[in-house]
Amino acid sequence: MALVYSTLTGILVLFGAAVMSLEILASNLMSPYFGGSIYIWGSIISSFMIHFSVGYVLGGYLCKRTAKVSPLLLLLIIASIWIMLIPKIHPVTGAFVSERIDDVRYGSLVAMNIIFFVPVTIMAMVSPYIIGLLSLHERVTGLSAGLVLFISTMGSFLGTNITAFYLINLFPVSVIVSGIGVSCLMLALFSLLIGLDKRLACSPPPAPRA
Amino acid sequence: MAKSCNIVDRECILTIHILAVAGRKLVAIIFGAVLLAVVLADPLGAEEKVMYEGDSIYNHIQIKRDGQEVCMLFGRYSDARETCMNMAKPDQSLFEYTAMMFVGFLFHPETRDVALIGLGGGYLPTVFKMHLPAVRLDTIEIDPLVYKLAQQYFSFRPTPMQTITVVDGRQYLKKTSRRYDQIWLDAFNTDYIPVHMTTREFLQLTKSRLKKNGVIVQNGHNTNNLFDAQVATFRAVFARVFIFNGKQSGNSIIVGSDNPLYLPPKFNQQAKSRTKIGTIDLLEEAGKYAADPDIKQAKVLTDDFNPANFLVHQEH
Numbered sequence: 001m002a003l004v005y006s007t008l009t010g011i012l013v014l015f016g017a018a019v020m021s022l023e024i025l026a027s028n029l030m031s032p033y034f035g036g037s038i039y040i041w042g043s044i045i046s047s048f049m050i051h052f053s054v055g056y057v058l059g060g061y062l063c064k065r066t067a068k069v070s071p072l073l074l075l076l077i078i079a080s081i082w083i084m085l086i087p088k089i090h091p092v093t094g095a096f097v098s099e100r101i102d103d104v105r106y107g108s109l110v111a112m113n114i115i116f117f118v119p120v121t122i123m124a125m126v127s128p129y130i131i132g133l134l135s136l137h138e139r140v141t142g143l144s145a146g147l148v149l150f151i152s153t154m155g156s157f158l159g160t161n162i163t164a165f166y167l168i169n170l171f172p173v174s175v176i177v178s179g180i181g182v183s184c185l186m187l188a189l190f191s192l193l194i195g196l197d198k199r200l201a202c203s204p205p206p207a208p209r210a
Numbered sequence: 211m212a213k214s215c216n217i218v219d220r221e222c223i224l225t226i227h228i229l230a231v232a233g234r235k236l237v238a239i240i241f242g243a244v245l246l247a248v249v250l251a252d253p254l255g256a257e258e259k260v261m262y263e264g265d266s267i268y269n270h271i272q273i274k275r276d277g278q279e280v281c282m283l284f285g286r287y288s289d290a291r292e293t294c295m296n297m298a299k300p301d302q303s304l305f306e307y308t309a310m311m312f313v314g315f316l317f318h319p320e321t322r323d324v325a326l327i328g329l330g331g332g333y334l335p336t337v338f339k340m341h342l343p344a345v346r347l348d349t350i351e352i353d354p355l356v357y358k359l360a361q362q363y364f365s366f367r368p369t370p371m372q373t374i375t376v377v378d379g380r381q382y383l384k385k386t387s388r389r390y391d392q393i394w395l396d397a398f399n400t401d402y403i404p405v406h407m408t409t410r411e412f413l414q415l416t417k418s419r420l421k422k423n424g425v426i427v428q429n430g431h432n433t434n435n436l437f438d439a440q441v442a443t444f445r446a447v448f449a450r451v452f453i454f455n456g457k458q459s460g461n462s463i464i465v466g467s468d469n470p471l472y473l474p475p476k477f478n479q480q481a482k483s484r485t486k487i488g489t490i491d492l493l494e495e496a497g498k499y500a501a502d503p504d505i506k507q508a509k510v511l512t513d514d515f516n517p518a519n520f521l522v523h524q525e526h
Contacts, residue, residue, distance in 0.1 A: 031406035032513045035378030037352060038267040104381060172515035 016152035017159025033094030047112035055124025063132030079122035084181030087174035266355035293330035301488040307461035327379035328396035332366035436521040438508035
């Protein structure tokens with residue numbers, strides 16, 4: 001079970017970090033096409049909020065439907081590949097949208113959703129999905145939901161700060177985004193390969209306290 | 211009137227008693243008077259007064275007045291950028307760089323259209339209003355509070371030959387159909403740099419908004435590594451790049467142009483028609499031209515890779 005828990009922790013941390021790192025980088029991606037005003041930040045933050053909300057509800061639903069972790073992992077693979085393609089998607093999208101929508105508020109909102117809806121929604125599914133899984137395998141205490149969110153949010157903290165304080169100064173944005181995509185892909189593939197579902201199913205849940 | 215007092219002398223004792231009580235009151239009155247005088251005289255603050263202090267989405271702004279001089283200060287503590295104007299002599303250049311930017315008129319004396327990014331207190335538009343009335347000036351400022359304060363405290367009023375647009379500078383240039391002889395870039399805080407206006411792609415955009423022989427004039431600070439990166443970026447975009455170094459400040463002006471009409475060695479000769487703009491002596495500013503400037507090796511800034519906010523804090 002140690003492998004299962006470490007892998008799940010790794011997934012929570014990495015995808016929590018990835019989501020926030022992308023949010024920081026989004027302003028660098030958007031500002032050449034839509035400017036650097038408060039409107040852009042409004043669009044970035046509110047778009048991510050949409051993606052999170054949809055991801056949360058989809059994550060819970062999918063977990064309930066499938067009761068297995070592999071569907072999530074497959075989706076995370078798709079999200080990772082999408083992220084690796086963002087450096088190609090974003091200039092085309094930015095140019096296309098900014099030429100057709102004059103108001104930078106709506107333009108940036110549309111562009112943000114085209115570029116980020118799929119990967120961020122999928123990545124937002126991780127926390128509720130894992131909480132749901134743990135409860136299905138009866139490994140839940142009152143602390144569990146809080147712990148899962150704590151771990152994933154600490155990952156977000158790391159992603160935010162490492163990106164803003166260090167990565168942006170050291171690497172081109174396109175390299176950072178590709179790096180995020182590659183890391184996410186490798187972790188998702190690894191998790192798939194070690195057969196998390198079987199390991200969770202085989203070992204019995206902890207005995208209830210007398 | 212202290213005199214030795216015989217302790218049994220009643221009159222003496224009474225006198226001392228009265229003095230003690232009255233003395234305390236007298237001391238209190240004198241102390242109060244001195245305090246009042248100090249407060250009224252205001253020896254530390256002199257006449258400097260904070261007229262306004264507030265926040266916009268983009269800036270923390272203070273307006274200070276010292277006699278006839280009004281200043282707009284951006285940021286707190288570590289950020290010391292300010293723009294000042296002498297309200298009795300509004301065209302007087304209180305900072306070196308504001309005079310230096312007019313070297314653009316040496317490169318292009320017959321300028322008809324100028325775009326200025328960054329309003330501040332409106333000093334530059336005021337000089338245009340007073341001494342360059344035939345030149346069209348479009349000012350672009352992202353912060354609506356800056357525009358409001360410029361109107362309120364610096365009497366900023368555009369003339370019929372001037373416009374003011376409250377929008378992001380890069381967005382304005384992208385969408386405008388106007389073309390300019392000169393584009394002046396004065397948009398940077400020392401604390402926070404809008405990175406999308408330092409890149410190669412941005413400078414290429416500004417170049418595309420120039421008329422033939424047009425020039426870009428950018429204000430910078432030569433005291434940090436961002437300046438070297440900006441020069442490198444200018445050099446990657448423009449065929450000719452010229453640097454003017456401030457003598458009294460860490461300001462430097464970068465001028466970029468593909469084919470300027472005149473070059474610095476010729477300035478003395480060609481500037482016969484106009485050597486002064488108000489109190490600004492163009493030939494004196496031309497003297498700040500650095501023929502062989504000391505610029506460190508630096509990476510070109512691009513939309514993809516732009517550590518401008520990191521470089522600006524790396525002092526030379």
